[in-house]
Structures are given as structure tokens and as C-alpha cells.
Amino acid sequence: MPEPDRDPELPLFRDADETVQAIHQGDVDAVVVMRDLEGPEVILLHGAEEPYRVLVERMSDGALTAGPDGVILYVNDRLCELTGSPSAHLVGRHLASLFEGEPPNLTPDVTAEARLLRNGDDAMPVAVWSRPIAIGSTTAILVRLTDLSIHRRAEQLAAAERFARSVLEQATEAIVVLSPGGHITHASWRAEQLAERPPVGCTFSAAFPLEAQNAEGSATLARFSTGSIDTILATRPFHGVEVKLRGECNAQSTYLLSAGPLVDDNRVSVGSIVTLTDMTERKRAEEQQTMMVAELNHRVKNILAIVQSVASQTMRSSGSLENFADAFSGRLKALATAHDILTETRWIGVGLSELVAAVLAPYRSPDDSRVSILGPAILLPTRAVVPLSMVLHEMTTNAAKYGALSTRRGNIEISWQVSGGSDKSVELVWQERGGPKLEAGASAGFGTKLIDRVISYDLDGKTRVDFDSAGVRWTISFPVGGRVAA
Incomplete structure (x- = not known):
């Protein structure tokens, strides 16, 4: 059959010509033949030991030839480079001695x-690959070793990247990673x-324009010129700078800015991690706590001043130590009652009817025949609770000693508008009604003076007391602002 025309420019025929020429010149000592059922087969060319060595030396992988007993007969320069040992130290050793632990299974x-x-x-x-070969009349094993450390490093980097992304996706705080630039x-x-624009690829200052919240933060940011802040x-670690982000969306929020170096396995800086921790709440x-401490301090001072004033006034009006103890104890109890009520309501104010009922509770009968309380719902200011509690206590004490509550048929009506x-x-x-008859020309005692002083100075109000035949009549007026309940 005549041979078909061959175009030497076609790649298939050009490659075939080059292969044949290489075999004739002795540059190739083996060829691979593809068989349909048996797969690829390496066929060595007889008398081609030297070309075989040249081929193995040019491989980018490590390669060795071992005899049937596993003793190394030959290694290429790449394998010497991978093991760090010269060929003289490798040839003659058993193949298994090259590996850590169990040697690989050399299945062709x-x-x-x-x-x-x-x-x-x-x-x-x-990665270890092997295949039996024949060099002349000798049967041997060709072993190829491929360095996987680069692949392992790439896999580790890919895993680290996936891990970092998963951490950032789940993080509830604003975290960014910066390059050295x-x-x-x-x-x-x-x-x-939080960013004003998609942050990846932007400089930090462009994505998160900052302004300091305190003097320390201002001093820190002042060292950052516009061109060098990023x-x-x-490149520089720092922590705890209070900042705000410019822009309407974040104007009411405060953040804690921190930055720390990001280093590689060799402890070389490759950028930094910057966090913006939301500390608005x-x-x-902290501000609420500061206000509460200041308010508590103010209240304690007021209470101490009241106790000191009550003690001083009670001492001057008491004829004996026993009288002083009774009067002073009762007035302290009135203070305690007021504070108990304020504590129960968390210092947001107390209803006037509740305060009156608490002070007069020991004297009220089940049918309220002795004490009647009438008036609209009024929420007292917090500052008025303690003074008014003391006033009601003084009035109750006077009524129990000298007035309507000192007799069985006496009663008190408390009303307001x-x-x-x-x-x-x-x-x-x-x-007051039904109490002992008052003598003409009855005068005010210390209790009356205390009531007048407390209403005038602590409640900015006015008092008037009338002594008539029916009983004592107190009229007290004081401002409450707009705190009338609906």
C-alpha cells in the first residue's frame, strides 16, 4: 500500500519525526507505548544506559533505581538535593531507610x-510512584519522588483563608485586616x-473616617496625619482609643479602636488586624452610673443634714433624755418610711395617697372611721417624699399626743386638691375632730416650727395652722409641677 503524503508542518508528524531522530542519535533510552488493554508500557532501548541517566538527571523530581532486593543502585541530583545527602551516602542503602516510619507500598x-x-x-x-524497569538483562525498580511541601503549604494557606473568612463572617464586631500599605x-x-463604601480594597481612612471622643483619643489621632494614618x-500596635465614625448612620455610636500586628510563621509582619468595638451601651x-453615684452622694448628704438638724432641734425642745429619745426615734422612723417607699418605687416618685396611708397606717381602723383620705391621684416629685413624710409624721405625732388620735372618738380627715x-x-x-378641747390662745410648739420650716425650705411651700374648738386645722400648699396623674 503506498505511504500517504505527510506534511512535515503538521504537529503530529513533526513530533514523530523528532522522536525517531532522537532514538537514532542515542538521546532516548526508553519510550512509552500505549496498549489498548494493558495501558502504558515503558520499553527500554538496549545499550542505552547513558541516555537513561541523562533523562533521569533532567527530571524535576527526585528519582532512584533500586534492585530487586530494594538496595539503591542509582540516584539523581534532585533526590540528593531533597534529602540533603550526596549520592555516595545514598547508593547502597536500602530504599526503606529513606522514609520516616513505615515505607510506602511500592505498587506499580x-x-x-x-x-x-x-x-x-x-x-x-x-508523593512516591514506582514501576519495574529492565536495564539490559537486569530487572530493577524506578522510583520517582515528588515534593509535596509546596502543595501542602498551598493547602494550609487555603484552609487558613477559609478559616479566617468563617471567623470574620461570624464575628459580631467590626474587624478588618490591613495590608502593610x-x-x-x-x-x-x-x-x-459600618463602612461608607465596600471596604475591601480601600484604605482604612477612606472606609472608616474617624474622629476622637476624648482628649487621649484626640492626642492619639492628632499624630496620624491624613496621609499616614493607614x-x-x-504597622504600629495600639489599643483603647475611643472614636466615632463620621456620617449620619453612626453619629450616635461610640467605638473602641485597636490595632495589632499580623505576622507570618517567620514572625515577619504582613499587615495588621484592626477592630472597632461598639461600646455605645x-x-x-457608665454615664448613668456616674449620675447615680452623684445623685446618691447628694441624697446621703441631704439625709445627714436632715438628721443633724432634727437631732439638734429635738434636743433643744426636749426636757429630758427620755423625751429626746422618743421624739428623735419617731422622726428617724419617718425618714426610714419615706426611703422604704422610694426604694420600692425605684426613686421615680410616690403617690400622695400612698405616702399618707403609709405614715398613718398604725392609726387607721379596718373601717377607716378614724382616718379618712380623700383627693385626686398625684405623683409626688422624688425630692418631696422625704420632707413631706417628716411633716406628716410630726402632724400624726402631735395628733396622737395632744389631738384627735389621743381619744377614742377622735378622727382625722386629710384631703387635697x-x-x-x-x-x-x-x-x-x-x-382634726373629736379630740381634747383646745384652750384659748394655744401656741405653736417645736413640731409646728419644724413643719413650717420643712414646707418652706424643702418644698418651697406655705403652711397655716388654726386652733379652734373643733380641732387643729393644718393647711399646706406646695408646688408639684406637672406630675398630676391622669
Whole structure:
């Protein structure tokens, strides 16, 4: 059959011509033949030992030839480089001595993984492939070892990247990773929400324009010029700078800015991690706590001043130590009652009817025949509770000693009404009936003076007391602002 025309420019025929020419010149000592059922087969060319060596030496992988007993007959330069040992130290050793632990299973044409021992260094992961070969009349094993450390490193980097992304996706704080030049390479979901634009690829200052919240923060940011803030964030660690982000969305929030270096396995800086921790609620809690401490301090001072004044006034009006003890104890009890009520309501104010009922509770009968309380619902200001509690205590004490509560048939009617516009005031009337008849020309004692002083100075109000045949009548008025309940 005539041979078909061959175009030497076609790649298929050009490659075939080059292969044949190489075989004739002795540059190739083996060829691979593809068989339909048996797969690829390596056929060595007789008398081609030297070309075989040249081929193996040019391989980028480590290669060795071992005899049937596993003793190494030949190694190429790449294998010497991988093990860190010269060929003279490798030839003659058993193949298994090259590996850490169990040697790989040298099944023909099956790639296995093993760890190649290296002189003075950690073992290296390698892929091991083998195939029987014949050199002349000798049967041997060709073993190829491929360095997997680069692949392992790439896999580790990919795993670290996946891990970092998963951490950033789940983080509730704003976290960004900066390159050494100050550009954002990674950002958490929260950081993407805070940024004025998609942050990845931007400089930190462009994505998160900052302004300091305190003197220390201002001094820190003042050292950051517009052109260097990103570089400083990427190269210098610092912590605890209170800042705000410019823009309407974040104007009411406060953040704690921190930055720390990001280093590689060799402890070389490759950028930094910057966090913006939302501390808005913490700042509000701190401010509220400061206000509460200041208010508590003010209240304690007021209470001490009241106790000191009551003790001094009671001492001057008491004829004996026993009288002083009774009067002073009762007035302290009135203070305690007021504070108990305020504590129960968390210092947000007390209803006037509740306060009156608490002070007069020991004298009220089940049918309320002795004490009647009438009036609209009024929420007293917190500052008025303690003074008014003391006033009601004094009036109750006087009634129990000298007035309506000192007899079985005596009774007290307490009523009030509200007057005024936006600045409302209360007029409270304390009317006693059925008590001992008052003598003409009865005068006010210390209790009366204490009531008048407390109403005037502590409640900014007025008092009037009338002594008539029916009983004592107190009229007290004081402002309560707009705190009348609906």
C-alpha cells in the first residue's frame, strides 16, 4: 500500500519525526507505548544506559533505581538535593531507610504518600510512584519522588483563608485586616455594615473616617496625619482609643479602636488586624452610673443634714433624755418610711395617697372611721417624699399626743386638691375632730416650727395652722409641677 503524503508542518508528524531522530542519535533510552488493554508500557532501548541517566538527571523530581532486593543502585541530583545527602551516602542503602516510619507500598503505577527523611531537617511530604524497569538483562525498580511541601503549604494557606473568612463572617464586631500599605484585604460582616463604601480594597481612612471622643483619643489621632494614618494602623500596635465614625448612620455610636500586628510563621509582619468595638451601651451605662453615684452622694448628704438638724432641734425642745429619745426615734422612723417607699418605687416618685396611708397606717381602723383620705391621684416629685413624710409624721405625732388620735372618738380627715396651670400646686388640709378641747390662745410648739420650716425650705411651700374648738386645722400648699396623674 503506498505511504500517504505527510506534511512535515503538521504537529503530529513533526513530533514523530523528532522522536525517531532522537532514538537514532542515542538521546532516548526508553519510550512509552500505549496498549489498548494493558495501558502504558515503558520499553527500554538496549545499550542505552547513558541516555537513561541523562533523562533521569533532567527530571524535576527526585528519582532512584533500586534492585530487586530494594538496595539503591542509582540516584539523581534532585533526590540528593531533597534529602540533603550526596549520592555516595545514598547508593547502597536500602530504599526503606529513606522514609520516616513505615515505607510506602511500592505498587506499580500507584502513587502513595510518605515522609522523606532529610539530613538535619524535618521530614518532607512526598508523593512516591514506582514501576519495574529492565536495564539490559537486569530487572530493577524506578522510583520517582515528588515534593509535596509546596502543595501542602498551598493547602494550609487555603484552609487558613477559609478559616479566617468563617471567623470574620461570624464575628459580631467590626474587624478588618490591613495590608502593610494600609489597604483592607478582609472585612467582617459588621465592618461592611459600618463602612461608607465596600471596604475591601480601600484604605482604612477612606472606609472608616474617624474622629476622637476624648482628649487621649484626640492626642492619639492628632499624630496620624491624613496621609499616614493607614500606614500607622498597619504597622504600629495600639489599643483603647475611643472614636466615632463620621456620617449620619453612626453619629450616635461610640467605638473602641485597636490595632495589632499580623505576622507570618517567620514572625515577619504582613499587615495588621484592626477592630472597632461598639461600646455605645457601655458608655451610656457608665454615664448613668456616674449620675447615680452623684445623685446618691447628694441624697446621703441631704439625709445627714436632715438628721443633724432634727437631732439638734429635738434636743433643744426636749426636757429630758427620755423625751429626746422618743421624739428623735419617731422622726428617724419617718425618714426610714419615706426611703422604704422610694426604694420600692425605684426613686421615680410616690403617690400622695400612698405616702399618707403609709405614715398613718398604725392609726387607721379596718373601717377607716378614724382616718379618712380623700383627693385626686398625684405623683409626688422624688425630692418631696422625704420632707413631706417628716411633716406628716410630726402632724400624726402631735395628733396622737395632744389631738384627735389621743381619744377614742377622735378622727382625722386629710384631703387635697390641685390648682394651677402647667405649674401645678397641691393644697392639703389636715382637719382634726373629736379630740381634747383646745384652750384659748394655744401656741405653736417645736413640731409646728419644724413643719413650717420643712414646707418652706424643702418644698418651697406655705403652711397655716388654726386652733379652734373643733380641732387643729393644718393647711399646706406646695408646688408639684406637672406630675398630676391622669
